[in-house]
Amino acid sequence: xxxxxxxxxxxxxxxxxxxxxxxxxxxxxREAAGLISTDQAKISHMEAGRIGIxxxxxxxxxxxxxxxxAALLDALCAISRxxxxxxxxxxxxxxxxxxxxxxAELEHHAVExxxxxxxxxxxxxxxxxxxxxLFSGAIPRLPSDxxxxxxxxxxxxxxxxxxxxxxxxxxxxxxxxxxxxxGGRAVARKQLEHLLEASERPEVMIRVIPxxxxxxxxxxxxxxxxxxxxxxxxTVHIDSPFVGLFLHAAADLxxxxxxxxxxxxxxxxxxxxxxxxxxIARDL
Numbered sequence: 625x626x627x628x629x630x631x632x633x634x635x636x637x638x639x640x641x642x643x644x645x646x647x648x649x650x651x652x653x654r655e656a657a658g659l660i661s662t663d664q665a666k667i668s669h670m671e672a673g674r675i676g677i678x679x680x681x682x683x684x685x686x687x688x689x690x691x692x693x694a695a696l697l698d699a700l701c702a703i704s705r706x707x708x709x710x711x712x713x714x715x716x717x718x719x720x721x722x723x724x725x726x727x728a729e730l731e732h733h734a735v736e737x738x739x740x741x742x743x744x745x746x747x748x749x750x751x752x753x754x755x756x757x758l759f760s761g762a763i764p765r766l767p768s769d770x771x772x773x774x775x776x777x778x779x780x781x782x783x784x785x786x787x788x789x790x791x792x793x794x795x796x797x798x799x800x801x802x803x804x805x806x807g808g809r810a811v812a813r814k815q816l817e818h819l820l821e822a823s824e825r826p827e828v829m830i831r832v833i834p835x836x837x838x839x840x841x842x843x844x845x846x847x848x849x850x851x852x853x854x855x856x857x858x859t860v861h862i863d864s865p866f867v868g869l870f871l872h873a874a875a876d877l878x879x880x881x882x883x884x885x886x887x888x889x890x891x892x893x894x895x896x897x898x899x900x901x902x903x904i905a906r907d908l
């Protein structure tokens with residue numbers, strides 16, 4: 625099978641973790657290739673996520689790399705068992721850019737989601753009309769079928785909160801996002817009402833950073849911190865109108881955990897936040 629041109633974020637993470645283990649063990653790609661009876665080029669492809677690797681080979685490499693982290697082994701084997709086409713977002717492959725699919729994949733497999741939002745609300749809590757208004761303002765302008773595909777995809781992402789064991793979801797949103805009116809007053813009011821309904825879910829916690837907060841927190845970019853089943857699979861997604869970044873280096877993860885903790889300290893308590901949102905919605 626030829627190498628993948630566009631591995632998913634999780635396929636790349638599987639390979640990246642194997643590369644980290646090999647480096648930590650002081651083994652060369654040639655030595656790893658010899659162990660599993662392949663060539664050095666295929667080891668490079670595996671570690672880049674461009675070709676798959678079987679559970680049996682992962683287990684042999686773990687022993688060779690002297691790694692006894694059973695939780696990490698189980699998590700990487702689970703990724704190796706995943707196949708293209710088995711998840712709903714695969715239906716959008718070739719229709720939407722890979723970042724859309726990778727975000728859905730990230731949210732689906734996370735055990736905890738933490739969002740920091742500056743001027744918009746997180747996709748998991750958006751209404752159809754609100755999402756449509758945001759995509760309609762994209763630059764360059766999108767054709768109607770592209771807008772519809774993006775809206776449909778965003779609405780389907782929300783199913784992660786409806787499953788039997790949804791991830792815990794913390795949303796820290798700046799007051800600026802609550803006062804934005806994409807689509808007009810009626811759309812904005814309906815969106816805030818939807819946000820209030822979502823805040824009643826036991827797994828969803830919404831906190832607001834008001835303009836009056838005296839604690840400055842840099843919320844320039846939309847940030848998602850997705851906690852994986854093991855710490856090695858934690859991922860940060862930074863979103864902007866033109867590019868999305870997926871970060872998983874230890875220093876990046878630590879920096880964004882600190883940022884989110886500071887934002888939480890600067891925000892109102894959940895009950896206060898609900899009251900705050902209610903007053904803004906009432907005035908629309």
